Amino acid sequence: MPQAIARRAVAALGLLTAAVALQLAATAPATAAAKCIKGDRKAPYTVGWANIYSVPTWMKQTSGTIEDVVEQLKAKGLVDSYVVTDAEGNANTQIAQIQSMIDADVDAIVVIAGSSTALNRVIEQACEKGIAVANVDSLVTTDQLTVKINTDSNKWGAQAAEFLIGAMGGKGKIIIMNGPAGISVSEDRRAGATPVLAAHPEIEILTETNTPYNAAPAQEAMTSLLFQYPEIDGILSLGGALTAGAILAMDRQGRPMVPMTGENYRQFLELWKEKGLTAWATMQPNWLGGFGVYAAVQALEGRDIPAFVEVPLPIIDNSNLDEYLARAADFPADGYIYSPYSLEMFDDLLAGK
């Protein structure tokens, strides 16, 4: 008999504990909010896109994904107006424009920074006003904002080097094509490749190029290098339209194609198919912009989102090249064929899946 009482008591205690735990679980999400969010802003929201420079094709495509996500959120009744500024590459102007967005009391700001430090104070000011700030692609150093979203440039370089070394059987002579010197994306991708290359002493680096991420200067640089180096076994191109320039230069001189890496530039993918290359590409997805809008609006809706979201690099290789080329007609001739995206995918990324 005493045993039965004891058992019942334990059971009752267990139920009580479970009930308390449930209670705690139910109230926990309401207390957690993303950074900068004060809970006083209600849907529908005004979204501001503080563009650093609207002219390059890559930036136009990024703006396109932002407008697309804004339209999808308008249909859901979460967004009602959208403002956009163009700083024409001038960080001082970008400060003035973000200040104007704060003065106009927008609810969310998406920003690609023209300087990693110059926008810190104006972004902190926006955060204090309860504005959700999503910083994508080119990041600022302050942490007083809602969310930073980017890929990892180091992994970009490391994975490209790993593919190339694998495709070359671990030995041979390569040329490395970089973006402009002194630009953090370009330096970080190169830094990522360094330890991988160092681990393979049979890979010989013939030389390196530094050009803007455009096809024409890369083609010019490669043309003169081809005269200098009669034997090249691989090309480690670290982005933009560089690889397309290299292929055109090699083709003109009738040089045999070699394994190479690159980015999702449409012309490169088309040449890859046409020449039947062994190649690999990844990308800085344009939809980082659209994702920024979605993340900021989710934060405003009270969802606790992480302070930093690392977007995994989408990979293009010979197995899925055709899937990308099938969609080529939807992208500009000098543009980038980015991987598909959806709001559900953004949800998964925010949940860390």
Added chain:
Amino acid sequence: MSGLELQLRLLWRRNAGLWSLFTLLAALLVVYAWLHPGLLSIAGVARFTQTWFPVALVALAQTLIMLAGGIDLSIGAMVSLGCVLAATLVGETATAAGLGIAAVVAIGATIGATTGAIVALLRLPAIIVTLAGSFLIAGAALLVMPRPGGSMPDWLSDALAGDRPTALAMLILLLIAWRVLQATPLGHAINAAGDNPQGAFRSGVDVPLARIATYALSGALASFAGVYVAAQTGAGDPVIGMPLTLDSITAAVLGGVGFLGGQGTLRGAIAGSLLLVILINVMFFLGFPPVAQYVAKGLIIVAAMAVRLLRAG
């Protein structure tokens, strides 16, 4: 004719050619205040003048040199150098901060004086000397700080670029200082050296010295603009000043400063810089898309120039 009437006529005559710009600015300010009523508060004025101040400083720096018959293509690079030096040298305490700022401005004045000496004594074209100088100074900025970084004391950032209109006060002080300078022999020499260098020389003006002085003052102003940008942003950036070279020339020309020297006023250049900055804000509040902003900016600048030239012609 009463004294007041005479004063007014003088005022009118002295600003002839600038009234269209002043009217346009007044209209834009009214539109801006109507679209953004928050402007009409101390914090509102403070925030607005903060974005204006660096552009006003480089416009002043450029105008001083253009008045003396030169041009300076290295002003933007000097702002970058001032910015990274400030983020490196300015210390936490008031004394350390003051010494740091003084050091940056002194470096700017020295570099400016050197440029001026090359232009005035070796008689090389200013456009070439300052273009070469811009590469050297931009390189120096990258040597000091290869990528953005450094820091400024928070209290200094708040004092110079917080909710108080410190920038506006400094701008007014600078204009008063210019009035005082104009009353001195050096002030006369600067204007005379630009307007009619031979005549000035025959009248006993040390023309080379006046030119060197304008470059030194200009270097000091541009490097101080760099200090201000560092305070405003809280850090240093080795390329942040680049677009300001073109802004400085545009603002000066909008304000009626001529390329041939001797024509123009500092208040005109300040008004020109205000036009550049206020257009950014007004077009944002009017909801212009970026493409329309490019077109509108071009049209307004052409219109501002055309009205002035038609009146002058």
